[in-house]
Amino acid sequence: AQSVTQLGSHVSVSEGALVLLRCNYSSSVPPYLFWYVQYPNQGLQLLLKYTSAATLVKGINGFEAEFKKSETSFHLTKPSAHMSDAAEYFCAVTPQNSGYSTLTFGKGTMLLVSP
Amino acid sequence: EAGVAQSPRYKIIEKRQSVAFWCNPISGHATLYWYQQILGQGPKLLIQFQNNGVVDDSQLPKDRFSAERLKGVDSTLKIQPAKLEDSAVYLCASSSKRGSVGSYNEQFFGPGTRLTVL
Numbered sequence: 264a265q266s267v268t269q270l271g272s273h274v275s276v277s278e279g280a281l282v283l284l285r286c287n288y289s290s291s292v293p294p295y296l297f298w299y300v301q302y303p304n305q306g307l308q309l310l311l312k313y314t315s316a317a318t319l320v321k322g323i324n325g326f327e328a329e330f331k332k333s334e335t336s337f338h339l340t341k342p343s344a345h346m347s348d349a350a351e352y353f354c355a356v357t358p359q360n361s362g363y364s365t366l367t368f369g370k371g372t373m374l375l376v377s378p
Numbered sequence: 379e380a381g382v383a384q385s386p387r388y389k390i391i392e393k394r395q396s397v398a399f400w401c402n403p404i405s406g407h408a409t410l411y412w413y414q415q416i417l418g419q420g421p422k423l424l425i426q427f428q429n430n431g432v433v434d435d436s437q438l439p440k441d442r443f444s445a446e447r448l449k450g451v452d453s454t455l456k457i458q459p460a461k462l463e464d465s466a467v468y469l470c471a472s473s474s475k476r477g478s479v480g481s482y483n484e485q486f487f488g489p490g491t492r493l494t495v496l
Binding site (some may be wrong): 304312 | 382387411418419420421422423426434469471484485487488489490492
């Protein structure tokens with residue numbers, strides 16, 4: 264079974280600082296990988312996805328993530344944090360070799376941005 | 379294009395009562411998902427429909443939870459009777475079709491229903 268581990272339930276950064284949210288997956292075959300963002304009292308919004316094309320994936324709002332097979336990682340980064348980035352971020356996986364699109368989510372990382 | 383609609387947005391009930399949640403997916407989306415998101419955790423899939431048929435309900439507690447998707451459009455998730463541990467946000471999502479080998483169809487999420495069981 265596939266699983267996702269997000270290191271750190273909370274990450275605090277200052278406005279303008281680098282954002283790094285960590286995600287590691289466990290799978291015998293590289294899966295498809297996703298980052299979702301959830302603002303308070305809202306549903307999940309897709310930030311970006313890796314579907315076996317380019318390993319460096321650019322998403323919305325200036326976020327990007329790099330798939331590293333050797334490290335089984337898909338960390339999310341943004342060069343300069345903005346106050347509006349404060350939200351909860353979820354990493355998720357789904358098998359490449361399946362006809363299903365079922366997502367398995369990590370426990371989430373709350374990003375706190377201070378002025 | 380309208381997004382996934384859910385109602386109610388909030389619900390407070392006492393344990394052993396019953397409750398129902400409604401979801402209207404994006405028009406034309408054949409696949410519908412219900413997720414349970416407990417505070418401090420990521421969403422967990424409860425059930426997946428393809429049109430009006432169930433594809434995966436392996437994590438649905440069938441002794442108390444039920445779901446249906448009549449006519450392959452709207453869906454209702456019911457809990458009867460509710461327990462304290464059912465307090466969570468229930469998210470509905472839809473995608474245009476079930477993914478196939480080598481492809482993926484993005485899931486679009488609704489705002490969720492926050493359930494509090496007292």
